[in-house]
Amino acid sequence: MKAFLPIAIVVAGLACVPLFVHSNVVLNFLLVTLMIALAGQGWNILGGYGGQYSFGHAAFFGAGAYTTAILQAHYGVNAWLGFVAGVAAGAAVGAIIGGLAFRAGLRSSYFALVTLAFAEVLRILTSVAPITGAGVGILIKLDLRAQSFQFQSRAIFYFVILALVAIALIIAQLLERSRFGVWLIAVRENEDAAMALGVDATAVKLGAMIVSAAITAAAGCFYVQYFLFIDAGIAYGTWISIEALLTPIIGGVGTVFGALVGALVVKSLGEGAKLVTGDVPGLDLMIYGAVLVLVIRFAPRGIVGALADIYAHVTRRFVAPRKPAAGVAHG
Amino acid sequence: MLSPLILISAVLNGLLIGAVYALVALGLTLIYGVLHIINFAHGALLSAALFAAFFAYQKLGLDPYLATFLLAPGFFALGYALQRFIIGPASHGDDRNMLLVTLGLAVLIENALLYAFRADTRTIDLAYGFRSIDLGFTFLAVPRLISFVAVFAVALALWLIMSFTDTGKAIRAVAKEKLGAELAGIDVAHIYAMTFGLGTACVALAACLLIPTYYVNPSAGNAFVLIAFTIVVLGGMGSVPGALIGGLLIGVVESLGGFFFGESLGQVGIFLIFIAVLLLRPRGLFGASA
Numbered sequence: 001m002k003a004f005l006p007i008a009i010v011v012a013g014l015a016c017v018p019l020f021v022h023s024n025v026v027l028n029f030l031l032v033t034l035m036i037a038l039a040g041q042g043w044n045i046l047g048g049y050g051g052q053y054s055f056g057h058a059a060f061f062g063a064g065a066y067t068t069a070i071l072q073a074h075y076g077v078n079a080w081l082g083f084v085a086g087v088a089a090g091a092a093v094g095a096i097i098g099g100l101a102f103r104a105g106l107r108s109s110y111f112a113l114v115t116l117a118f119a120e121v122l123r124i125l126t127s128v129a130p131i132t133g134a135g136v137g138i139l140i141k142l143d144l145r146a147q148s149f150q151f152q153s154r155a156i157f158y159f160v161i162l163a164l165v166a167i168a169l170i171i172a173q174l175l176e177r178s179r180f181g182v183w184l185i186a187v188r189e190n191e192d193a194a195m196a197l198g199v200d201a202t203a204v205k206l207g208a209m210i211v212s213a214a215i216t217a218a219a220g221c222f223y224v225q226y227f228l229f230i231d232a233g234i235a236y237g238t239w240i241s242i243e244a245l246l247t248p249i250i251g252g253v254g255t256v257f258g259a260l261v262g263a264l265v266v267k268s269l270g271e272g273a274k275l276v277t278g279d280v281p282g283l284d285l286m287i288y289g290a291v292l293v294l295v296i297r298f299a300p301r302g303i304v305g306a307l308a309d310i311y312a313h314v315t316r317r318f319v320a321p322r323k324p325a326a327g328v329a330h331g
Numbered sequence: 332m333l334s335p336l337i338l339i340s341a342v343l344n345g346l347l348i349g350a351v352y353a354l355v356a357l358g359l360t361l362i363y364g365v366l367h368i369i370n371f372a373h374g375a376l377l378s379a380a381l382f383a384a385f386f387a388y389q390k391l392g393l394d395p396y397l398a399t400f401l402l403a404p405g406f407f408a409l410g411y412a413l414q415r416f417i418i419g420p421a422s423h424g425d426d427r428n429m430l431l432v433t434l435g436l437a438v439l440i441e442n443a444l445l446y447a448f449r450a451d452t453r454t455i456d457l458a459y460g461f462r463s464i465d466l467g468f469t470f471l472a473v474p475r476l477i478s479f480v481a482v483f484a485v486a487l488a489l490w491l492i493m494s495f496t497d498t499g500k501a502i503r504a505v506a507k508e509k510l511g512a513e514l515a516g517i518d519v520a521h522i523y524a525m526t527f528g529l530g531t532a533c534v535a536l537a538a539c540l541l542i543p544t545y546y547v548n549p550s551a552g553n554a555f556v557l558i559a560f561t562i563v564v565l566g567g568m569g570s571v572p573g574a575l576i577g578g579l580l581i582g583v584v585e586s587l588g589g590f591f592f593g594e595s596l597g598q599v600g601i602f603l604i605f606i607a608v609l610l611l612r613p614r615g616l617f618g619a620s621a
Contacts, residue, residue, distance in 0.1 A: 051427070053427050053430060053431070055430075055434070100606075100610050101609075101610070104613060106609060106610075106613060108368075108426050108427065108430070109363070109367070109368055109369040109426070109430060110564075110609060110613055112369065112371075113369060113560055113564065113605075113609065114606060114609045114610070116557075117557075117560075117561075117602050117605050117606050118606065120557060120602055121599055121602045121603065121606070124596075124598055124599050124602070125599065128596065242434070242438060245431075245434075249431060280446060281445055281446070281449065281450065282441075282442035282443070282444075282445030282549070283442070283446055285438055285441075285442040286438075286439055286442035286443050286445075286446055288438060289435045289436065289437070289438030289439030289440075289442060290435070290439050292431065292432075292434070292438070293417065293421060293432055293435040293436060293439065296421050296422070296423075296431055296432055297417075297420060297421035297432075300423055
């Protein structure tokens with residue numbers, strides 16, 4: 001259980017925030033940040049641990065969002081059931097795209113392109129199909145009751161998204177310590193070598209894609225419950241594909257806390273810039289782009305990786321002289 | 332009733348717009364052929380080039396066709412610098428990092444344009460902007476005819492560069508066998524940057540050919556680049572004739588698809604071709620091997 005202690009501490013820390021902060025602006029900021037962290041953690045499972053860089057995670061975010069929105073708005077299905085269905089739909093879309101792409105042996109640029117193309121196709125189709133509200137989008141009826149997955153207080157919404165993020169963190173931690181996770185990392189590091197050792201690379205990547213898609217779909221479902229609205233540009237827009245990828249890369253690709261750290265840093269920078277210059281369109285994304293390039297250039301393992309390096313460096317300097325053997329183990 | 336003449340005119344217009352698609356795709360395929368990555372910044376660079384052509388006309392009174400002689404070298408230098416000083420060092424020799432860096436640059440450039448010029452759509456008015464040739468059954472826009480001819484001239488020039496100059500030979504050597512080329516004394520980082528520069532210059536040329544009949548806004552380039560991805564995949568990544576033929580083909584598909592199914596579903600047709608080619612024949616129609 002010791003491995004889960006950092007998760008417990010971080011989540012408990014974040015859970016205390018609403019006790020001290022009552023500002024709706026701050027809570028709203030943290031909510032959106034956690035939602036992006038959740039979407040990013042989904043990307044991290046496939047991209048970070050599996051090395052398959054998807055440029056179209058909007059496909060899963062949108063599938064989750066639209067499934068729960070359509071079920072609620074057109075069929076009167078309970079919002080919690082809608083949430084479960086949305087996550088399942090995201091997983092199913094992940095299974096379809098992953099099944100096609102991995103069976104065709106698409107890697108690197110090709111995989112990035114095909115995921116991007118699927119997200120775009122879904123965006124165009126939902127912007128013309130009547131069931132998705134075409135260009136208008138879908139509004140969810142306001143019904144502020146817990147059984148409708150809508151809450152009067154922002155703090156409750158905050159606890160819900162925090163719980164979802166906690167689950168996603170635990171999934172990543174379980175993955176790291178599981179046989180499946182080791183296979184996945186082996187595929188990332190050298191797919192041919194992993195296959196030579198008997199790892200079914202296609203099945204492993206497909207499994208990671210399904211989990212990844214389900215987590216990002218949960219973020220999409222949450223978006224619908226919180227904003228009570230969805231349209232094609234939000235659900236399948238490039239913004240979510242980019243933010244889902246940006247946060248774990250900047251925070252620390254293939255680490256448990258990468259997406260969370262990345263989301264906090266990136267969103268704080270974006271909001272900070274807005275505070276300084278006022279709400280100018282493009283500024284926050286401009287900063288995201290610049291930070292992405294800088295992080296890859298100077299800290300390819302992200303903020304978490306860089307901190308780990310600094311920590312290792314410091315401990316080596318002050319501790320290692322007493323235990324000469326430790327230096328080798330660190331390399 | 333459907334007259335064959337209407338179809339012919341749709342095909343002709345598809346071929347004309349397809350030529351510009353081909354030029355954008357040419358830059359993309361050139362970069363893929365050598366660096367083995369898709370340049371996700373291509374669309375943002377096209378938007379930037381459209382703005383450059385727009386302001387060259389607006390502020391300097393420079394005709395877009397004359398502006399090519401200014402913008403093509405300028406964007407060549409920009410592309411060279413981007414690869415040499417940003418993408419190359421930042422990628423640490425990993426393809427995946429290179430993809431991400433070009434994506435980061437795309438986000439950065441597109442939003443810098445948005446920040447500087449807002450989302451307003453701008454157009455320029457040229458005396459010949461709406462001039463067209465009457466074929467009896469259809470009209471062909473003169474600027475599009477000019478761009479059609481220009482694209483083939485550019486492709487020919489590119490082929491000459493690749494075939495007969497030392498740089499062109501070095502580029503082909505690096506594309507075929509990077510390590511061998513390096514051992515033979517070729518500066519691979521320089522050749523990568525030259526290739527990226529050539530690809531970016533293609534974008535500047537495309538922008539100058541487009542601006543007389545098209546508009547510019549910070550995301551104007553994206554529409555072309557998603558199509559260019561399709562063309563590059565269809566024609567075979569890294570294949571120059573593939574990009575040309577693929578471009579014309581996609582132009583016709585889009586024109587006919589828009590004619591039969593309406594504009595937005597015509598686009599879905601392009602993406603479905605794209606996905607189908609990726610899944611069924613990832614090396615494309617003319618590509619060597621994936």
